[in-house]
Amino acid sequence: MILVTGATGNIGRSLVGRLAGAGAEVRALTRSAGRATVPAGVGVVEGDLDDPGSLRPALTGVEAIFLLRTGDTDTSQILKTAAEAGIARVVTVSSLLAQTHPDSSVGRTLLRGEQVVRDSGLEWTILRPWEFFSNLLFWAPAIRSDGVVRAPRPGLPSPAIDPRDIASVAASALLEDGHGGKTYPLTGPATLTPQEKIAAISAALGRPLRFEEDPSLATEDPADDLAAAVSFPGVCAVASPGALSTVEDVTGVPATAFRQWAIEHADSFR
Ligand SMILES: NC(=O)c1ccc[n+]([C@@H]2O[C@H](COP(=O)([O-])OP(=O)(O)OC[C@H]3O[C@@H](n4cnc5c(N)ncnc54)[C@H](OP(=O)(O)O)[C@@H]3O)[C@@H](O)[C@H]2O)c1
Helix, strand or coil: CEEECCCCCHHHHHHHHHHHHCCCCEEEEECCHHHCCCCCCCEEEECCCCCHHHHHHHHCCCCEEEECCCCCCCHHHHHHHHHHCCCCEEEEECCCHHHHCCCCHHHHHHHHHHHHHHCCCCEEEEEEECCEHHHHHHHHHHHHHCCEEEECCCCCCECCECHHHHHHHHHHHHHCCCCCCEEEEECCCCCECHHHHHHHHHHHHCCCCEEEECHHHCCCCCCCHHHHHCCCCCCCCCCCCCCCCHHHHHHCCCCCCHHHHHHHCHHHHC
């Protein structure tokens, strides 16, 4: 049995489908079972990651866990409970900022979170994705209203990733041997500017869209420069490590191109 936390989210929803499709026994964790839609045969269990005691029923009989941490999650307590329940394997999500900006406050927080997983005694795999394609759904109201995406800065080319590809890597790490002790940096297949992403959405919708810089939208009082640089969804102002091949290396399938995601999600922008 594999427990998927964050099962109703961008990665988790897709991961549940991939694991069930591979024939694995899957249990999906949510805080509200009534809202969760899962494939036939997948069990749904309620639990709150911020209340590790509430997870005991969810953890019973589980061999591996996909652990999506939330802001307040006490990961060490969850992993202690998981180890006591006999769980052997954990796959978790950090961020590539842990590698590119280890000395920032965000980077330090991510690295501390990763270390808790490495120290858990379970066989661990850590996924470090760059920004997600799904962040661009934030642009949908603007695209629907007047077709103009306004952002505080032009942004830098960025190799954003389809969360479904993160799910594919997670599925490999959960189902196969050989991923224990690995930290996987994950990006999409190409670096694109915000303007290039808007052009791809425009092509998918068949109508013109444009980008407009509006410095007045800058976040007031950001925690630090890095927090400011990643604060506006889809307009990353942080230098990236470029497009990496990890998704294909791990899964054997190339990472999804943004234009493909845009076509498949066009209705969200209509
Ligand atoms: N977006 C990015 O660009 C980016 C980049 C790098 C890393 N990341 C990391 O990726 C993760 C986000 O992944 P995602 O986009 O798949 O998540 P998501 O779509 O935001 O979904 C999060 C899920 O977590 C569940 N959840 C939230 N709080 C919970 C709690 N207290 N107890 C139990 N479940 C809880 C929610 O499910 P219910 O409401 O059903 O309980 C929700 O479906 C974060 O760790 C983030 O730091 C994101």
